[in-house]
Amino acid sequence: VNHTGEHVADTLEGQIIKFADRIAYINHDIDDAVRAGILKDGEIPADVIEVLGCSHSERITSLVSSVIAYGTSSGKIGMTEPYGSAML
Secondary structure (H helix, E strand, O other): OOOOOOOOOOOHHHHHHHHHHHHHHHHHHHHHHHHOOOOOHHHOOHHHHHHHOOOHHHHHHHHHHHHHHHHHHHOOOOOOOOHHHHOO
16 A cells, blocks of 8 residues: 555545545654654744644644645645645
8 A cells, every 4th residue: 555655546535544644654753753852842944833833733733624624625635735735
């Protein structure tokens, strides 16, 4: 199963999983880097904090809310801007 890259899953469930995985990976990578001492909370770029929030829960809420807002407005699975760009 490929949850990354440009491939779009054939099912809505597969499309949702792709976004859920990306949201989880990004947040876990940030948390792991902070726990390992590779990254300090103050070293997360200000533009990322401005868009996603400064805590784990704020980032999850921002990104999940973006997927919901996109789906509500378009009837498709995706992510609103600037959240989609912030995850690149």
